[in-house]
Amino acid sequence: MNKKILLYILSLFFVDDFINSQTLEIKTGPDNEDKVKVTMGGRIAFDGALYFDDKTTLGNGMTISDVRLTTKMQYKKWDAKIDFGFADKKVNTKDIHLIYNINENSWVKLGYAGEQLGLENWESTAWQKFMTPASSSQVFGSGRQLGLTYVKWNKRIYVSGGFYSDNDALSNSKEGNQGYACVSKFSYDPLSSNGNILHLGISGEYRTGNRDGLDDNNKTKRIMNYSGDLITKVEKKKPLDFTITNVKDQYRFVTELLATTGPIFLLGEYYNLHVNRKKYYHSYNAGGFYIQSGVLIFGDKTYRYNLGDRRLKRPDGKTLEMAVRYDHTDLNDGVYQTEILKGGRMSDVSVALNYYVNKYIGFKLNYSNVNLGVYNNYGNKENINLIQGRVIVVF
Template identity: 40%
Template sequence: MRSYFLIGFFLCFITGSLFSQEPNHLKFKVNKGAPQFASENEQFKFGLGGRVYLDAAAYFDDKTDLGSGSEMRDARICFKAEVLKKWNAKINVGFAGGEVSLKDIYLQYNISTNSYVRGGNLLEPFGIEQTESSKTTKFMHVASTVEAFRPGRNLGVSYVNWGKKRYWEIGLFGSDINNTTEGDEGYGLTSRFAYALLNSNAIFHLGASGTYRTADSNGFADDGTENAKSIRYRSRAATHIERRRFIDAEIENAESQFKLGLEMIAAKGPISLQGEYMEASVNRKLLNGNFSAHGWYAQFGFLLKGGDYKYKIKSARLSKPNPKSLEFLIRYNKTDLNNSNIGIMGGKQQDVSLGFTWYVNYNVLMKFNFSNVDLDENALNEKENFNMIQTRLQFSF
């Protein structure tokens, strides 16, 4: 119910601002494939965006019978508005799999040219790939470590500030917009700080993120007592078409969790390096029974064509390569959800991926990924090793 209320509120904001302008005084243009309207005095702007991803995957040497196939990985429509150069609103709705899902939906107030506060359904500021648009992530699927530990989108409010070399965001968040479980929902405080020691001819960026979150309610038993709360970490095997999670740790009797993330970006000319380390600890009601897990990835990029890598301090990450660029990628990931001290063995995954991305133009790109995945004896179907080839045709505006 609250999801429909949120959409309705932001639609009223956008359409109310739109119809406050006289139609014959609106200017129209297309910017990088996206249609935009603006008043003559530039005090009001309204734009449309969207994306479609068509994916295919083939799996080999699999002990588990994996389902090779294809899917429309993502399909979205996005509405954006700017009013008086101080207020921004965004509604981003997905339709992948034939289901409606709410993505970024927020209202933003611009405090200055380098700071703002926003509230709505937001990505929590934790690391690089967690906060990066899927339009610009290097591989078709985020690293397993990121999928396992990322906090995702939640209802909340955040403050963002950046300078020539630094970036900082902090936010207070409630639960998932689709959470309908009875009882008190959890809350979280999340922050990310990054500092770019170099960000011109060469790029060198270090950062850290942290999040503290209480566990969501798990409903009530028939006698009215509250069910034990739980926290879960899990991840797919470097792919989305095969939906099963091969590593999965559910921690029962959980009270709260703390997650730490460390990040690094380095680039010089057409060569880039990026890596993240994440760890999570869960505080439980049981004595001497706290859970901990960790993971990391490192990736290398080389622009075979298209110039040099560039950096955006406003989001503290590498910029999208230029149109007509050709990029070669390598990534190694290791995620360990085993904790033998308390007998929760969620499995360990190691994977190596190779990728090629062709940025056909600003709106179209094509991806080719090869991955080898190695799982330990605590994974879904015990120890196994398999390979996959994946491709994507992506259109966005």
């Protein structure tokens, strides 16, 4: 990592009143509203993990799982954001986008950002209930893409639609025509109150495969990859990592449920995937789901809902939260004469304790029991137990 960047990160802990001075307003004209607001921020996550009963040799240890530096700019109805990650000694592009706020309840975004597919798929990693998203969210969700998104909402209804390029658009490193995707999302909350929420939603996507160079006839080859980690950031080898070739197009659907009453929440999603492939190749089907629930033990006593993105807000400081999750991911489809379309199966039961010290610092402790079925990337059908901890700093 660049020494200047490291010194900048460390300085956040020692410079007096930095938190209160990270937003700068620059007046650009005589009008009171004619000013640019620039905000600097970021986050750091320190992780540790221990693995038990594993046939595969897994590496206990510690890591800095996430380092972010973020710059935001606001000018009248325009917002811009640049966000880079520095985990694993690599510079990773996160969010780079421009937003035009049509009014208080609608906006248009252009740039590199997460598709609005599902809920957990685009939850901030800083305040997720568990160390990582559920395996099903990782495998069947969608990452950041370059594209255009429109969003509109009111107290009960949230709708969005977007058009995106494929995974190679940012680097533009492969030959052939870029693929594209169309994504839409709808959710409805008949209760619409802070103390009681009932969020019912559905998301859908049509996607051509991601380009993978040219074939012998100079036509674009298309693939899709589905992968998920061992719900940990310390062990890097992924138990699920499956690539489908000869892709024609893909359909993906997600149904969502989020319900709260006072200090209790319930969240679940079901994923369904269908891939059409070229002539003479079998289509591919896969799916998964997770369900999680939690309670605020002391401190904050009410889960609140952010209408602008339809996600739970982070609890207040000095709050202890307990959550449990069951997750199941199935990438096994079928065995055919020409190929085996089986990418592995994984399920886990996880328990989390989260303590929110204040709006900048939090502690996480997770226990997970993971069951790996046949065809996983480790090569063994096995059961793994792991204990993890995290210190998260958001500034």
